[in-house]
Amino acid sequence: MSSRPIHGVSLWVARCPQTLAYDKLSYNHDFMSYSGAGTMTTRPPLANAELAIMERLWDEHLLTARDIRESLYMSSKKAQHGTVQRLLQRLEDKGYVQRDRHLSVHLFSATISREEYASSQLESLAARLTDGSLAPLVTHLVENKRISRDEIERLRHILDEESENENETHEERA
Numbered sequence: 001m002s003s004r005p006i007h008g009v010s011l012w013v014a015r016c017p018q019t020l021a022y023d024k025l026s027y028n029h030d031f032m033s034y035s036g037a038g039t040m041t042t043r044p045p046l047a048n049a050e051l052a053i054m055e056r057l058w059d060e061h062l063l064t065a066r067d068i069r070e071s072l073y074m075s076s077k078k079a080q081h082g083t084v085q086r087l088l089q090r091l092e093d094k095g096y097v098q099r100d101r102h103l104s105v106h107l108f109s110a111t112i113s114r115e116e117y118a119s120s121q122l123e124s125l126a127a128r129l130t131d132g133s134l135a136p137l138v139t140h141l142v143e144n145k146r147i148s149r150d151e152i153e154r155l156r157h158i159l160d161e162e163s164e165n166e167n168e169t170h171e172e173r174a
Contacts (some may be wrong), residue, residue, distance in 0.1 A: 017168060043095050043112070045121060054117070055086055057110040064105050 046054060056068055065084050073080040088108055091097035096117075122134065124153040130136045138155070141147040 043120070045124070046091075046096070046117070049083075049087055050091055050094075050096070053084070053091060054110060054114075057097065057108060058114045062100075062107045062109050064107060066105075068108070 005024070052070055052072055056071055057063060060067070065081070065088060069080050069084040072084070076152070078145050088097060088099075092099055096110065096112055097108050097109050100109070101159075126132055126137060139146075142152065
């Protein structure tokens with residue numbers, strides 16, 4: 001790996017497009033990723049047009065290129081077939097979409113869930129802005145009333161479960 005300054009930050013340039021070694025902020029093509037010790041499989045962030053296609057695939061699960069084109073560009077007077085095909089190919093190259101070639105009409109499906117994508121983007125944002133901590137984000141959401149009571153209760157439940165699991169693990173070691 002080599003080091004290269006980008007916007008005044010020294011980043012480790014990863015040579016492998018899908019797996020990044022991290023303990024450091026890493027740069028690969030057009031995206032950055034960070035985490036603690038180990039390696040992780042990561043994907044670049046989605047452009048807005050790519051995200052629009054992923055939203056359709058997350059909602060419908062299996063779609064043809066025509067289905068996607070008709071739902072995204074229904075009022076367009078100009079044919080958008082080539083645009084959708086290029087976007088689907090980019091998504092497939094990035095590892096977000098898989099193509100079923102068994103039929104004459106190819107079916108496309110997402111290879112990552114909406115939740116997995118959101119999680120990876122939140123972790124990437126936290127790595128860039130808050131040294132990997134999500135606490136400032138959660139604090140901001142709570143203090144600015146951007147999170148509902150139900151969501152707060154869900155978080156409490158998750159934290160309580162995690163605390164119980166930690167206590168059980170600690171007791172087993174003792």
